[in-house]
Amino acid sequence: MENKSCFHCGDDCGNHPITFQEKSFCCNGCKTVFEIFNKNDLTCYYDLQKSPGAIPKEIEGKYDFLSQGNIIEKLTEFRSDDLEIATLYIPHIHCSSCIWILENLNKLNPHISDSQVNFGKKTVRVSYNPKATDLKSVVTLLSGIGYEPYISLDDFKAGKQHINRTLIYKLGVAGFAFGNIMFLSFPEYFEINEYWLEQYKHMFRWLMFALSIPVVFYAAQDYFISAYKGLKAKLLNIDVPIALGISVLFIRSTIEISFDIGSGFFDSLSGLVFFLLAGKFFQQKTYDFLSFERDYKSYFPIAITKIEKDGSENAIQVYDIKKGDRLLIRNEELIPVDGILINGRGKIDYSFVTGESQPVTKQSGDKLFAGGKQTSGIIELEAIKSVEQSYLTQLWSNDVFSKNKEDGFTNITNNISKHFTIAIITIAVIATTYWLFTDASKAMNVFTAVLIIACPCAIALSAPFTFGNLLRIFGKLKFYVKNASVIEQLAHINTVIFDKTGTITSNQQSNAEYEGISLSDSESLVLKNSLRGSNHPLSRTLYNILDEHNIITLDCFEEHIGKGIEAKHDDINLKVGSASFVGNVEQTSTLNTTVHVSSNNVYKGKFTFYNSYRKGVSKLFNQLKKHFDLVILSGDNEGERENLKKLLPAKTKLIFDQKPDDKLEFIRYHQSEGAKVLMIGDGLNDAGALAQSNVGIAISEDVNVFSPACDAILDASKFKQLYRYIMASKSAINIIKWSFVLSFVYNVIGLYFAVTGQLAPVVAAILMPLSSISIVIFTTVCTNIIGRKLK
Known part of the structure; x- marks a missing residue:
């Protein structure tokens, strides 16, 4: 057998x-x-x-180097006992089928827990269990199913230096063929009936046929592959009508020269492919430029505390961190760079990296990865590399944190163009049928011209270029938006909710006075070091006000979000926070924000804060009240109610004594009533509210304490510009709608000439990329005008 x-x-x-x-x-x-x-x-x-x-014979043993620890270290962005994450560049990603296969790798290897595709960058981010599989197995699996990753050993980075020149080659082939076919077509264009034409015209026609073969089967192959894969995945993408038009032109032209009916449409065919690729090349270059601006110039306005050699502490920008720097990481603060834990007890939440909150305990000497968040007191680490800012952007923009907000949200492009392709094919079929019975010689021209002229590329380009350029402009103005979807959702909000402390008040200008039993030197020392480990706005203010003390390592530190801090050192157990938290039974009403202190369950006294509101708060609220419902949702007591009533518009709702869960439920309830909520908070106590809102903005005041929950980060110095940023987002929607109108007008005019047989396919092929280019120019110019107004 x-x-x-x-x-x-x-x-x-x-x-x-x-x-x-x-x-x-x-x-x-x-x-x-x-x-x-x-x-x-x-x-x-x-x-x-x-x-x-x-496993192809040529890759057997090819990836053995991926078993070496030092190379795995370079290629993975996160490593622990149970999880490794690597982002691999895969040049062959080209359609929705590719995305489906690559995002279902866990079905091919059960030890792969998750895989996410970034279609624009052609990367897949793979998470797997290193105890059961390894990076070599993952790469071998990808190669085995036809998606071999590109890995550069020059710098141990996945695809960072690889430049795909395929489009340039295809453009060159199509351009060469187009030029020569046009040259060979001249005699018949001018209807030269000399003897030599009669003698050579058949040779010229077959030469044009030969030149068109690489155009159809090489230069235009992406359109056929994309259309075929799309249809197999039951998706009618924009490449279907293009592939259909190219096929009709080639088959019709081949039949004409084979039976000596005519010279065919090889000039139109090659011109169509050439201009399609030229438009695609232009779009790619423009989008690459916008991506570059986004990835490498939109630095987050965050700082980190650097411990100098003399022991002093200075705040520096994260991109100024150098290898060997000693960094101080406070409670709830993000680790911006890979480092070695030097001092303190690490309890690291890597949800920023993995999408799951599973705190990992670390001891002195352990390696800590960028993107982790310290959740149990203060630690010190030594940086082992500098910050790659685009890596933080990648973590923050991880799709894991945006899926819930986008559920049920239909973007403007999908809303308008979802039936576009079906409509165009219907028009093409009806028009062609009409001409078959009226003038059969025009039928194929009409069919092809309709499919080409009505390509929805312009519609598909409007939103990405408008939002992409606005992302870049916002970044330069210190408003850092996670992705294009956030801008679109920002344009639809109707309710704006503000936290108070650290949001509409400035931490740097507030002051406090102490009232109560004097603290001993030991208690003051523990108090100062307790506040040193917290990033709460009141903690930071009080820490800066108190006298300098020696740095000590606390025996125990725990921050209860929305309540206060509990710390222990030797025989002193200190509580700092709200009156109910520290155990002050005799609560007294006050018109100001207060922080209470108890030592060993004995109430000591309170610090009374005198808030300083940010410049321009009153003007900002008066601008916002014309268009939005306004709410102040504060965790503080009602002491500031009268001051806020004087400062803010009459219709502003003032709600106090709200715990983090209360804020979240408040937003959820109003969303159920139809509210589209924008939440502005400090990124710490408001994480739940920021995540629940339609758009969450964290105010940053030189503090490295944002989270995946926020959709945008606003530099505190630009707080008074918030209204203008929201209105700019609304203007972006209007720009897209106007570009749709322009595209619609273009399509109507073009379709009229195409359906009536007055438009040759090659002219349609020239007009199609020109329409795309005009849309890109229109959206870029309009968004730049918005940018100048914002400045």
């Missing part, structure tokens, strides 16, 4: 093959992979090559 080969990997199935749908498999693993592809209409994967699931 002849042994059969596995349908998936090509290995010998042995004497007992597993049979499924009349196909043989060597193991249940290969059968499972086939079932996944078959269930999702992705069996076209097997058309790529025979037994594509096999």
Whole structure:
């Protein structure tokens, strides 16, 4: 009996093959992979090559270097006992089918917990369990299913230096063919009937046919592949009508020269592909420019505390961190750079990196990764590399943190263009049918011209270029927005909610007075070091006011969000926070914010704060009241009510004594009533409220304490500009709508000439990229005008 080969990997199935749908498999693993592809209409994967699931001979042993610890260290962005994360550059990502396969790697390898594709950057971020699999296995798996990662050993980075020149080559081939075909077509264009034309015209036509072959089967192959994959995945993408038009032109032209009916449309065909690729090249270059601006120039306005050699503490910008710097990380503060824990007890929350909150305990000498958040007191670490700012952008922009907010939110492009392709194909078929009965010679021209002229590229480009350019402009003005979707949702808000302390008040200008039993030197020392570990606005203010003390390591530190701090050193157990938290039974009403202190359960006294509101608060609220419902949602007592009534518009709701959970529930209730909520907070106590809101903005005042919960970070110095940023977002929506109008007008005019047979396909091919370019120019100019007004 002849042994059969596995349908998936090509290995010998042995004497007992597993049979499924009349196909043989060597193991249940290969059968499972086939079932996944078959269930999702992705069996076209097997058309790529025979037994594509096999490890190609040329890559056997190719990735052995990925077993070396020093190389794995360079390629992974996060490592722990149970989890490793690596981002790999995969040049072959090109359609929705690719995304589906790569985001379901866990079905091919159960030890891969998650995989996320960034289609624009052609990367996949893979999370896996290093105890059960490794980076080499992941890369080998990707190569085995036709998605070999590009890994540069020059700098141990995945695809950072790889430049894909394929589009340039295809553009060159199409341009060369277009020029020569046009040259060969001149005699027939001018209807030269000399003897030499009659003698050579057949040769010229077959030369044009030969030149068109690489145009169709090489230069235009991406359109066919994308259309085919889209249809297999039951998606009618914008490449379907383009591929259909190219096919019709080529087949019709080949038939004409084969039967000596005419010279065909090879000039239109090559011109169509050339101008399509030229438009695509222009779009890619422009988008790459915007991405560059976004990734490397939009630095977060955050600072970190550096411990100098003399023991003094100075705040520096995170991108000024150098290898070897000693950094102070407070409670709830983000670790901006990989480092070694030097002092303190680390309890690190890596939800920023992994998407799951699972605090990890670390001891002195352990390595800490950028993106972790310290959750139990103060620690010191030594930086082992400088900050790569784009890495923080990548972490903050992780899709894990944006999925919930985008559920049920339909963006403007999908809303308008979802039926576009079906409508255009319908028009093309009706117009072609009409001309077949009226003038059959024009039918193919009409069909092709309609499909080309009505390509929805302009509609598809409007939103990305408008929002992309506005993201860049906002970044330069110190308003750092996570992604384009945030701008679109910001334009739809109707309710604005503010936290008070640290949001509309300035930490740097507030002062406090102490009233009560004097603290002993030991108690003052513990108090100062307790406040040193907290990032709460009141803690930071009080810390800066109190006298300098020696630095000590606390035996115990715990921050109760919304309540206060509890710390212990030797025989002193100190509580700092609200009256109820520290145990002050005799609460007295006060018109100011207060922080109470108790030592060993004995009430000592209170610090009374005199708030200093940010400049421009009153003007900002008066601007906002014309368009939005305004709310102050504060965790403090009602002491500031009268001051706020004088400062803010009459219709502003003032709600006090709100715990973090209360704020979240307040927002959730109003959302159920139809409110689109913008929440502005300090990023610490307000994390839940920021996450629940439609858009959450964290105010940053030289503090490294933002979280994945916020959708944008606003530098405190630009607080008074908030109204203008919101209105700029609304203007962006109007720009997109106007660009849709321009595209619609262009399509209507173009379709009229195409349907009536007055528009040649090559002219349509020239007009299509020109329309895309005009939309890009229009949106860029308009957003730049908005930017100048913001400045």
